[in-house]
Amino acid sequence: MRLVLTDRELAKLFVMLLLATLMFGITGLMGMLVMQWVTRQRYAKDEAAKHGISQINASRLGGVVVIGLSLCFLFSRFLMGYEFDDIGPLGIQMWGWAAFVSTSLLGLIEDIDNDLLSPTLRLALLVLFFGTTFVIWPEIIPINIGYPFFDNIMSQPLIGWAIAVVFCVGFINAINMADGANGLVPGIVFIASVIFNSVMGALVWEVLSIVSGVFLLFNVISGRLFLGDAGAYGLGSILVLAGFYAVNTHRISVEFAAVMMCYPCVEVVMSMIRRRIAGRSMFKPDNHHLHNYIHEQLKTKTRSRVAANSLTGLLIACGSTGIAYMGIKLELLEATSSEWIWVFIIQLLIYLAGYWALSKPAISKVENTAT
Secondary structure: OOOOOOHHHHHHHHHHHHHHHHHHHHHHHHHHHHHHHHHOOOOOEEOOOOOOOOOOOEEOOHHHHHHHHHHHHHHHHHHOOOOHHHHOHHHHOHHHHHHHHHHHHHHHHHHHOOOOOOHHHHHHHHHHHHHHHHHHOHHHOOOOOOOHHHHHHHOOHHHHHHHHHHHHHHHHHHHHHHOOOOOHHHHHHHHHHHHHHHHHOOHHHHHHHHHHHHHHHHHHHHOOEOOHHHHHHHHHHHHHHHHHHHHHOOOOOHHHHHHHOHHHHHHHHHHHHHHHHOOOOOOOOOOOOHHHHHHHHHOOOOOOHHHHHHHHHHHHHHHHHHHHHHHHHOOOOOOOOOOHHHHHHHHHHHHHHHHHHHHHHHHHHHHHHHO
């Protein structure tokens, strides 16, 4: 393992440390130093081009760093006199934290040894984790989202439980699948944390917005640390459970939640439909996602491999969750408004148009190469 940094790496590190300190203070500086240290270790390394559109070696332990630092900073707040209930809604229910820890550990096992657990076993364990959570904590299942037909269905205990479990497992896999470009999922997590902090005002979101913001800086500038399965599973479970709670307590509308998480949810559904039409397994990974095609366009216009990767992720994160944040920040719509459905429809149309326009040249190129 090379211990000496090149001049280029030193320059990047200086910029990251400076930005993290200016934006997040001493917490940002400490977090950035920990992330830099993790990337110098041998553990859970991916070879170049193995993760999404990345073309450089990177560590899979970013999610462990984000979750670990968040828990450490939360604990430090307790030492400063904060109460457990100050954490926020999920702090009241230990079962939400249990699901979060369980899914994070499951993802960590996959990061360390991706051949240890089969996909079927991982899926079964996720169903077990969330199924148990909703049996013990049924109050979090959304039963009043504003559409009578769906409200009646969700009000049926067994049916509502099953739909909630399937949605959570599907959402976590959507987050995991979307984590294929620098800044994409980290950007979504950061912006969503800021939004949840503004609508719920909980300590957990204040801390997570800082730590995920620091990680976002590191991820888009260096490209050598990504969330991995531990981050996708753990942070995905936080987002989906918080979304359930926020919708149930009328902090946000279900339409607003759809706009927040538009890209990962739409991408996973469209990918399954596309694979089914092509006669392939709906669950077998491929490189035909929208972020792959956007990256193909951007990498021809930039000389830096990391820049093209990061611009791809930031563009999608801003066009998905960023739209939701700007809408409430500029007071264009309330987070509880049902009119966000029109924003979601526009996002969906842009996705479909973009995918159609960008995938045609890529498919033609493959066909020409084959002939």
